[in-house]
Amino acid sequence: MLEVKDLKKSYGKKAVVKNVSFTIEKGESFGLLGPNGAGKSTTISMICGLIPYDHGEVLVSNHSVKKSPMLIKQKIGVVPQEIALYPTMSAKDNLLFWGKMYGLTGSVAKKRAEEVLEFVGLKDRAKDRIETFSGGMKRRINIGAALMHEPELLIMDEPTVGIDPQSRNHILETVKRLNEKGMTIIYTSHYMEEVEYLCNRVGIIDDGEVIALGSQAELCNRLAGGSVIQLIVENKSDEAIDAIKQLENVSQILHTDETNQLEVFVKNPHDRLGEIVSTAVHQGMKIVSVDIKEPNLETLFLQLTGRSLRD
Amino acid sequence: MRRAIAVALFELKRIFQKPQSYLLMFGMPVLFTFLFGGLFTGGSEARPNIIVVDNDHTNLSDALIGELKNQNIMKVSMENSAQAMELFKDQKVTGYIRIEAGLEEKLMANETPGITFVHSPSFTGASMIEELINESMLKLMVGTTASSTYSERTGNDRQVVQEDIISKLASSESAIETVDVTKSKELESMDNITARSAGFTIMFVMITMLLSTGVILEARQTGVWYRLMSTPTSRMELLLGYLLSFFLIGWIQFGILMLISRFAFGVYWGDLLANIILVSSILLCTIGLGLFVAGLVKTTDQQAVFGNLIIVSTCMLGGVYWPLEVVPDIMKQIAKFVPQYWGLEGFAELAVRGGTLIDVIVPVGILLAFTAVFLVVGMTRIRFE
Numbered sequence: 186m187l188e189v190k191d192l193k194k195s196y197g198k199k200a201v202v203k204n205v206s207f208t209i210e211k212g213e214s215f216g217l218l219g220p221n222g223a224g225k226s227t228t229i230s231m232i233c234g235l236i237p238y239d240h241g242e243v244l245v246s247n248h249s250v251k252k253s254p255m256l257i258k259q260k261i262g263v264v265p266q267e268i269a270l271y272p273t274m275s276a277k278d279n280l281l282f283w284g285k286m287y288g289l290t291g292s293v294a295k296k297r298a299e300e301v302l303e304f305v306g307l308k309d310r311a312k313d314r315i316e317t318f319s320g321g322m323k324r325r326i327n328i329g330a331a332l333m334h335e336p337e338l339l340i341m342d343e344p345t346v347g348i349d350p351q352s353r354n355h356i357l358e359t360v361k362r363l364n365e366k367g368m369t370i371i372y373t374s375h376y377m378e379e380v381e382y383l384c385n386r387v388g389i390i391d392d393g394e395v396i397a398l399g400s401q402a403e404l405c406n407r408l409a410g411g412s413v414i415q416l417i418v419e420n421k422s423d424e425a426i427d428a429i430k431q432l433e434n435v436s437q438i439l440h441t442d443e444t445n446q447l448e449v450f451v452k453n454p455h456d457r458l459g460e461i462v463s464t465a466v467h468q469g470m471k472i473v474s475v476d477i478k479e480p481n482l483e484t485l486f487l488q489l490t491g492r493s494l495r496d
Numbered sequence: 497m498r499r500a501i502a503v504a505l506f507e508l509k510r511i512f513q514k515p516q517s518y519l520l521m522f523g524m525p526v527l528f529t530f531l532f533g534g535l536f537t538g539g540s541e542a543r544p545n546i547i548v549v550d551n552d553h554t555n556l557s558d559a560l561i562g563e564l565k566n567q568n569i570m571k572v573s574m575e576n577s578a579q580a581m582e583l584f585k586d587q588k589v590t591g592y593i594r595i596e597a598g599l600e601e602k603l604m605a606n607e608t609p610g611i612t613f614v615h616s617p618s619f620t621g622a623s624m625i626e627e628l629i630n631e632s633m634l635k636l637m638v639g640t641t642a643s644s645t646y647s648e649r650t651g652n653d654r655q656v657v658q659e660d661i662i663s664k665l666a667s668s669e670s671a672i673e674t675v676d677v678t679k680s681k682e683l684e685s686m687d688n689i690t691a692r693s694a695g696f697t698i699m700f701v702m703i704t705m706l707l708s709t710g711v712i713l714e715a716r717q718t719g720v721w722y723r724l725m726s727t728p729t730s731r732m733e734l735l736l737g738y739l740l741s742f743f744l745i746g747w748i749q750f751g752i753l754m755l756i757s758r759f760a761f762g763v764y765w766g767d768l769l770a771n772i773i774l775v776s777s778i779l780l781c782t783i784g785l786g787l788f789v790a791g792l793v794k795t796t797d798q799q800a801v802f803g804n805l806i807i808v809s810t811c812m813l814g815g816v817y818w819p820l821e822v823v824p825d826i827m828k829q830i831a832k833f834v835p836q837y838w839g840l841e842g843f844a845e846l847a848v849r850g851g852t853l854i855d856v857i858v859p860v861g862i863l864l865a866f867t868a869v870f871l872v873v874g875m876t877r878i879r880f881e
Binding site: 255267270274 | 498499502503506509510513514718719720722723724725726727728729730
């Protein structure tokens with residue numbers, strides 16, 4: 186369905202996307218995970234043909250985005266990060282307009298608008314202006330506008346930013362249903378739990394590069410240290426950290442001078458917890474709190490970059 | 497093309513859906529036209545007060561004064577020279593005409609008689625009064641020449657013949673009267689409701705166009721532009737759609753305002769075809785200006801500030817708020833560098849001088865030249881990414 190090969194993009198001397206490559210099969214739900222400013226939006230903008238790429242190639246159903254942009258745009262539905270709607274117009278008017286932009290006409294557009302409103306659960310608000318909607322409802326119409334022409338590939342750029350948990354759940358369920366119906370989905374987010382819930386395969390992107398790519402199971406297996414024991418301590422010292430690092434099954438310790446936090450990557454954390462805590466205490470550190478994080482995309486990102494996804 | 501039409505119709509629906517649009521597009525210009533136009537309006541009561549000072553005191557000077565009074569387009573009263581100057585200084589009168597002594601002698605000798613017309617700089621009908629004096633003088637010259645020739649050949653008393661001829665000329669209602677009617681219309685229309693109506697229509701259409709062209713900036717800010725560019729709509733279709741919407745919005749506003757001023761204020765706009773061409777060129781120029789401003793700024797707020805500043809200042813320069821006759825010569829020259837001046841020039845040609853398409857070619861050409869410059873700069877600065 187989608188093939189991205191050696192994609193590069195620079196603004197002046199600053200490279201924002203560096204050799205990004207991945208493929209997505211038809212019907213797959215692919216998550217592009219990364220912190221803000223990692224290059225996710227630039228990558229999907231190039232996939233959509235919105236900004237030209239400096240190097241590489243993007244193929245959608247074997248058609249080059251560069252050579253056949255209009256053909257590709259007809260196959261793709263884009264849900265932008267912003268609420269890209271006309272606030273003073275009704276939900277239905279907005280959907281009809283975007284349908285027309287995708288080439289739908291007259292009764293076809295009207296019928297499709299009804300279906301989309303039904304699908305996003307806002308049929309009873311069809312005639313209300315967007316500006317009267319809650320943030321979550323706006324997001325749902327924002328998704329609906331991209332569904333008007335029944336795209337083969339739906340690209341969603343952080344579609345749940347700034348909304349309440351209930352609306353987020355509604356949107357996640359909507360995306361799940363779309364994927365179950367056979368729609369191919371690219372979902373970008375810096376919320377690890379959303380990507381974990383929705384996506385079969387994940388690409389983790391940081392500083393313009395794909396640093397990990399595969400199914401969630403494959404990625405979690407890559408975690409050399411398994412889980413993470415997070416310690417909040419007082420009297421942190423290099424000697425104490427070195428002593429913990431020497432313990433069996435401890436693969437890596439991440440910490441910064443600014444915080445009193447230690448991230449200890451370790452296999453079998455429940456077995457090793459007592460020894461790690463006692464070593465820390467023995468070395469003069471005072472334990473304030475302990476937390477065990479199971480292997481997930483967040484810990485993988487932490488291990489690969491030394492930073493949290495939401496830093 | 498279907499998508500361009502969809503964009504245009506959607507933008508039309510968007511603007512006419514807002515109640516405040518009606519106030520800005522129609523309510524405000526009509527109100528401004530009524531207020532500013534009304535100040536200059538007044539039918540016969542608004543006739544200028546002109547004093548005539550007769551230093552000649554001959555039959556011919558009496559005939560000249562009678563001729564001026566007969567025109568009925570100004571209030572004529574008689575005073576001596578000192579009083580006339582005093583009243584003029586106190587701005588109690590619009591101006592005074594001084595007939596110098598020796599009028600009859602000079603006319604008889606075929607020389608140019610001394611007549612001085614002093615008026616306030618703000619009196620825009622001065623040229624018309626001068627024209628009337630010249631026409632009246634012409635009648636007197638015809639009379640005196642004819643009477644001299646007649647008395648030489650027949651031996652009749654020249655004075656009697658002259659009086660007879662002049663009284664017949666004075667009572668004649670021939671081509672000269674027709675010219676007078678045209679001139680009096682000019683005074684009324686140029687100073688009053690037509691000029692203000694045309695001016696404020698142009699100004700408020702410019703403000704509307706500024707807001708309309710701001711939708712491109714707004715679309716960029718809200719992400720709508722991003723989404724538009726992700727649809728299979730070409731840049732050409734998108735631009736065409738927006739330009740079409742601006743043009744239609746502008747025409748609806750212009751057309752309705754012209755109709756309101758026609759029926760509410762009795763403004764005569766003149767030749768229909770020429771008006772269509774002139775209004776279209778004003779609209780294109782205004783759209784170009786809106787895109788030009790939109791291309792220079794980044795947000796709709798910046799556009800509103802800079803755009804309104806440009807519109808208000810150029811309207812002042814171009815003669816929208818007040819007649820250009822009241823400003824110094826240098827300002828009259830500067831006025832030629834703003835589009836409003838040429839728009840008003842075109843309307844004056846059609847509404848006042850009875851012009852047709854051929855008569856507005858210069859204003860239309862200059863407006864289109866402005867359009868070309870504005871559009872080239874504005875369009876090249878629109879970023880599609």
